[in-house]
Amino acid sequence: MIVAVTGVILILFVIGHLLGNLQIFLGPAWINGYAEHLRELGPLLWIIRAILLIDVLAHIYYTVRLAIENRRARPESYRRKDVVKASFASRHMVISGMILLAFIVFHLLQFSIRAIDPRFAALPHDPLGHYDVYSMMVLGFTSPLVSGFYILAMFLLALHLSHGSSSFFQSLGLNNKNLTPRLASAGRVFAWLLFVGYSSIPAAVLLGWVHLRSHS
Numbered sequence: 001m002i003v004a005v006t007g008v009i010l011i012l013f014v015i016g017h018l019l020g021n022l023q024i025f026l027g028p029a030w031i032n033g034y035a036e037h038l039r040e041l042g043p044l045l046w047i048i049r050a051i052l053l054i055d056v057l058a059h060i061y062y063t064v065r066l067a068i069e070n071r072r073a074r075p076e077s078y079r080r081k082d083v084v085k086a087s088f089a090s091r092h093m094v095i096s097g098m099i100l101l102a103f104i105v106f107h108l109l110q111f112s113i114r115a116i117d118p119r120f121a122a123l124p125h126d127p128l129g130h131y132d133v134y135s136m137m138v139l140g141f142t143s144p145l146v147s148g149f150y151i152l153a154m155f156l157l158a159l160h161l162s163h164g165s166s167s168f169f170q171s172l173g174l175n176n177k178n179l180t181p182r183l184a185s186a187g188r189v190f191a192w193l194l195f196v197g198y199s200s201i202p203a204a205v206l207l208g209w210v211h212l213r214s215h216s
């Protein structure tokens, strides 16, 4: 239950973060203004950050514990391991989760703490006096290596969520014969929509559809 509830909070964050990020397609004024509004939240922003951090740590701690308990429940491994029903996604929750964690650490160092690329801290403010998140994202994603890593991470996020979002209902006991397969399909559609939404950003920069704009 804790894994389910902490997971759903993370899903809500991921939806909100995507909607915020997609504003890059509306131009620098939109996305930079949006980032400024977030910063204006002041102490509330720090409270949200703290809740997210505790949430993600609890999600990881309890999933790893679940994985260990499952393994202990059958110390001797199966001599012949035929997969009957479990999907590829459900069998790889721990590994996709661990690569996602590595992605989040890199992502925070890159865009939030801005410790990876010295150009980010040196960016001039936009004409409205806001930090230029737009140019930071464009500069970041012009590297095919960085964009490739993001797209791979978004693929794993989708894989992770395609299983996780529908398991949520099962973990809470909200399960029935007609509804469960539909929830599983809805979870998969939702996860791959997130993949398309997030990946569209590095892809659009690499294709030159979203590019640096002069401030004059």
Ligand code: HEM
Pocket: 014, 017, 021, 035, 049, 104, 107, 108, 111, 112, 133, 137, 150, 157, 198, 199, 201, 202
């Ligand atoms: C293409 C995909 C993504 C893009 C373009 C993106 C973009 C950004 C940007 C620009 C920031 C810094 C905002 C600022 O300081 O003004 C940020 C922060 C952050 N991102 Fe992402 N992000 C992406 C995917 C993700 C994913 C998948 C997750 C989580 C699973 C995530 C979690 C975070 C977190 C936790 C922060 C820190 C927020 C804060 O400082 O309060 N991001 N992201």
